[in-house]
Amino acid sequence: MPLRPTAPHLAPSQGERALQAHLGTSGRADDFYDRQVKPRLTPAMCEFIGLQSMVFLSTADGRGHCDASFRAGPPGFVVVLDDLHLAYPEYRGNGVMASAGNITENPHVGLLFMDFTRDRIGLHVNGSARLVGDDELRAACPTLPKDPAPGRQAEMWIQITVHEAYVHCSKHIPHLEPAQQPNRRAPGRPKDPDYFTEPSPEPWLVSPGRQRQAE
Incomplete structure (x- = not known):
């Protein structure tokens, strides 16, 4: 698997230019494009990504319907393969595969790395992604971490070819302090699958017609 194709540098969209x-x-926009938007990762960007334990991910399906997601892991779980390529592991989750499924239809992705605790700065990385098996990526990248999340087995990797990378300024980024994660949920907190669901109505509140439909 070659890792050195030339990544296309994204031009500003027509919508950007019109607005x-x-x-x-x-x-001001031209100055930002000229000074900040890079067609590959700089050494400082590579170092920054290697320190991050979270990233926000945006994908869209073939119809353009968008999905925003979140990935987290030990610092450096998003691996810098070289200045044009990143990869992160996908683990067994709820089985929906929303982000990975979108990538199979539409490879364009956006990642936002945010440092809330030290320098309060962010990094945008936009590019194209593809799904890669663990064995395939390890054959091409022998230095890939063997156990990026201890105790979890990657089902696949998402390999990203960088098209552009640029800073997200510190203005309005809150300063957050890491806290030790409690071992137990707060009393009365619903389980994750039930957190945003509405409770089922009591049987005596359901009309006979709706009860028959439910049966």
Whole structure:
């Protein structure tokens, strides 16, 4: 599996340009593109990613319907393969495979790494992704961590080819202090699958017609 194809540098969208012209920000935008938007990861970006324990992930299916997700793991669980490629492991979850399923239809992805605790800065990485088996990626990248999340087995990896990377400024990023995760849920807290669901109505509150439909 070659890891050195030239990644296309994304041009500003027509929507961006139209709104910049309308709001008179074209000059500021051009300065940002010229100074901040990079077609590959800089050494400082690679180091930053290696320290992060979380990332926000955006994908869309073939119809353009979007999904936002969250990934977390030990620092460096998103692995920098080189200045044009990243990879992160996918583990057994709820079985929906929303993000990975979207990638099979539409490879475009966006990642947002956020440092809330030290420098309060963020890094956007946009690119294209593909699903790769664990054995296949390890054959191409022998230095891939053997146990990125102790006790968990990666079902596959998401390999990302970087198209552009740029800073997310510190303005309005809150400062958060890491806290030790409690071993037990707070009393009365619903289990995760039930957290946002509505409780089923009591049988005596269901009309006979709806009860028959339910049966």
